[in-house]
Amino acid sequence: MSLTTSAFGFIVFLLSTPVVQGQNDWGVTYTSTQICAVEGSTVDIHSYTYPSRQDDLDIIVEKTLWFINMLDNEPVDLRTDSKYSGRVKHLCDKNSCFLRITDLRQRDSAVYRFRFITNHPGGRFTGSPGVTLTVTDLKVKVIQTSYSSYWTTLRCKSSCHLPGQTSIIWYKNNKKIKENTELHYSDYIYSQDSFSCAIKGLEDFPSPPVCVRGENCNRVIYTERSICVSKGSSVNISCTYNSYHEVTSKFWFRPEPQWKNPSQSEDLLTDSQYTGRVQVLETERGRSTLRITDLRETDSAQYQFTFTTWSFEWGSSLPGTTLTVTALQVHVIRLTVHQSYTEAELQCHSSCSSVAQSFYVWFKNGQKVMKEEALYKDNFYPGDVICCVLKGHENHCSPSVSALKVPSVSVSPQSEIMEGSSVTLTCNSEAQSAVNYTWYKKNQTLLNKEPQLVFSSIQSSDSGQFYCSAENELGKKTSPYININVKHRPNLPSVSVSPSEIVEGSSVTLTCSSDANPAANYTWYKGNQTIHHGPEGIYRFTSIRSKDKGTYYCKSENQYGDKSSSISVDVHYRPNLPSVSVSPSEIVEGSSVTLTCSSDANPAANYTWYKENEESPKASGQIFTITDIRSEHSGNYYCEVQNSVGRHNNTLHLTVVAVFPQALKSAVIGTSSVVFFAILAFLIFLLIRKKKASKPAEPPEPSEQHIPTQSEEEDDVQYASVRFIKNQTDPIYSNISAARAQRHKDEDEDESVEYAAVQFNSTASRTTGQEAVEDSIALYSTINKLC
Incomplete structure (x- = not known):
């Protein structure tokens, strides 16, 4: 055993050989069975052991406790003992469990035992006989020197061993004078001086003051260091005092600075807060008693006594008596909750051990219960109010407890x-x-x-x-x-369209939703046109069309406001029948020809050109260009337009015809327009003569002889139009429409032939008129005649 000091007080550590009390792996290991501690210090008491497994059962500790007393053959946990209130800690870690008691008092001297209970049927063990704790106070021992009665050595002693390094504080006439292990005076010690000592860190527990010379020194000794009483009761705080000279004044006071009022005296008899509740009694010489009645919790404080003489005043460095005023508390010992009432056993409890054996009075709903015990068992219904008081102090009921109503x-x-x-x-x-x-x-x-x-x-x-x-x-x-x-007003609406890919002719749903309270009404718009209004934000197209594409707006609204959102609707459809065209409209063999295809589609279409009866495409894209066109290019060409929705196509017929032979071309090209018309007139003349020669000859009547005019001759024949194309070198193909040559009629019908446009190309070479006529006669076999 040793003693050490700290800023928080003395702690006693047990260093002696452990003592095991138990058998068959069950037991309690006390570090020491004898402990001596100084009043005001702290003590730790250790611990216990148990098997980890027994009878195929893992051992689990369910309860641990330290105790000194038994009630109904059951140990009373120190944590529930009022006199240890606020001073006991029970700390456990695995197999180590120790009891810590702080602020030790001499009344704490007792035998302490440890008990633990496990989940094993026989797993209960109490360490006996336990640990004996002895708490002692300090005393001043006077050692006189042999060579002079005026030289004295003072030592601070305890029945417990104090280590050599313990720091001691010395007081003279209740005033601090120095800090040292022993006290030697080289100065003269007067008979009126008293001395006391305290361990540093435990100044609240000093030794009683001692007269060094005789017994007539100045000193004050308090009967009790601490007192705990219940609210509403009365208390007597006493001390004995002695004065070397005649006392001129004396009184009781509270030394706390926060309590003092500069405008009031320190004497409690004149303090307004104690008016009518305080009196000082002195039933015998040298003994003063402060009596406080109708105690309040605010009366909890330290109380000191002081006196003065003509040349001396008793100091106040050391504490007097500490008073603690507490209210009674109603504790629930056992509780059973039923549907309509609660069955409970209550205890009237005080943290002060001094009132543990008192008589109590119980009140239920303001009515006194005929029971004067600390325990009270009854059935309590919602709204019942219960409190307890000390007998004789019925005006100071404890804080009440209530059987709760449904809140x-x-x-x-x-x-x-x-x-x-x-x-x-x-x-x-x-x-x-x-x-x-x-x-x-x-x-x-x-x-x-x-x-x-x-x-x-x-x-x-x-x-x-x-x-x-x-x-x-x-x-x-x-x-x-x-x-x-x-x-709240609607939140920003969430809008969606289903399905995600919209195809013309399909069913499409627009959905609008918004959190609102109360629920919102929804309106769908396209542009300035309202297309839907109602409590549901759904609008359906049963068969959507391309014209329905665009931006749609949804507004959700209630009486507190509105919010709007928009969504874009894109309608996909297959390509329309494509439009096809050829450029130029008149095609010359060897020239460049462009075929063009266009179609409305969504999404945009892909274009492919094919020639009929050929598998591979000729070109991709809207435009198909033939750079050097020949007669073999004639035929049907079709354009196919395709997107993700579908396809469509359209056909273009292209006919390429060869131009005149080279000899005729040279004659036509080389003849001027004047020569050409002359030849043509000659041919017409020959035809007219032939027609007339075929009729029977009749002698002309001189009087009716008629010479036809030019206009009359022209009424008999209608010619095809003839076009000349200049500056075209080597034409091969001509653009021929879908028109086809008519077949010749029967021979008995009038000859009638309809020609397409005949194109003559003039070149740089020229021929004679006669050659041109011969070529023309050889080339054309018939001339369209119109009746």
Whole structure:
């Protein structure tokens, strides 16, 4: 065993050989069975062991406790003993469990035992006989020197061994003078001086003052260092005092600076807060008693006594008597909760051991219960209020406990709750005792543990059902649900189109949704035209058309506001019948010809050119160009237009015809226009003569002889139009429309032949007129005659 000091007080560590009390692996290991500690210090007492497994069962410790007393053959846990209140800690870690007692008092001297209970049927063990703790105070020992009665050595002693390095503080006439292990005086010690000592860190537990010379020195000795009493009771705080000279004044006071009022005297007899409650009694010489009645919790303090003489004043460096005033408490020992009532056993408890054996009075709903014991067992219904008092102090009932009612829930404000506003929910159980409140949201965890649930800026997501619970010593009650409905204008609508790819002729649905309270009405627009309005934000096209594509707007609205969103609708359709064309309209063999194809489609179409009866495409794209066209290029060409929806095609017929032989071409090209018309007139003349020669000859009548005019001759024959194309070198093909040559009629019918346009190309070479005539006669076999 050794003693050490710290800023928090003395701690006693046990260093002696451990003592095992037990058998068959069950036992308690006490570090020491004998402990001696100084008053005010702290002591630690250790520990226990048990097997990890026995009888095929893993051993689990379910309860551990330290005790000194037994009640009904059961140990009383020190943690529930009032005289140890606030001074006992029970610390466990695996197989190590120790008891720590702080602020040791001499009355703490006792035998301490440890008990543990496991899940094994026989797994209970108490370490006996336990640990004997002895708590002692300090004393000043006077050692006189042999050579002079005026030289004295003072030592601070204890029945417990103090280590050599312990720091001691010395006091003279209750005033601190120095810090040293021993006290030697070289100065003269007067008979009126008294001395006391204290261990550094434990200054609240000094030794009693000692007169070094005789017994008539100045000193004050308090009867008790600490007193604990219940609220409403009375207390006597006493001391004995002695003065070397005659006392001129004396009084009791509270030394705390925060208590003193500069305008008031320190004497408690003149303190307004004690008026009518304080008196000082001195029934014998040298003994003073301070009596305080109708104690309040604010009376908890340290009280000191002081006196003065004509040349001396008693100091106040060391403490006097500490008074603790506590209220009685109702503790629930056993509790059984039924549907309509609670069965409970209550105990009237005080943290002061001095009132442990007192008589108590119980009150239920303000009526005295005919029972004067610390324990009270009864059935309690919702709303019952119970408290206890010390007998004779019925005006100072303990804080009451209540059998809780089902808590009610209120909401503020009671009007409509708008998003962003402040909302407060309040839980009230109408209990007169302390109640713990907890707030919950349905199907969620707890929200807080306060009587009120406050939303500083409530949101729509906070809507839902809420409830609270109220709990105290006599049980727990839960409130009904309260519905919180947060009103707000519509949020920005979410718009969608289904299906994602829209094909002309298909069914299409536009959907608009928006969170709103109350529910929103929806309006669909295209441009300035309203196409839908109602409580549902759905608009359907049963068979959508390409003209329906565009931007659509949805507006959601309620009485608090509106919001709008838009969506683009794109209608896909297969290509329309393509339009095909050829350029130029008149084609010359060897020239460049362009075929063009166009079609309306969504998405944009791909174009492919084919020649009939050929598998491979001729070209891709809208334009197909033949750079050097020949007669073999004649035929049907078709353009195919295709996109993801479908396809379409259209056909173009192209005919390429060869031009005149080279000899005729030279004659035609070389003859001027004048020569050509002359030859043509000659041919017409020959034809007319031949026609006339075929008729029978009749002698002309001189008087009726008629010479035909030129206009009359022209009425008999209609010629095809003749076109000349200049500056065309080596024409091969001509663009021929879908018109076809008519077959010759029967020989008995008038000859009638319709020609297509005949093209003559002139070149640089020229021929004679006669050659041109011969070539023309050889080339044309018939001339269209019109009747």
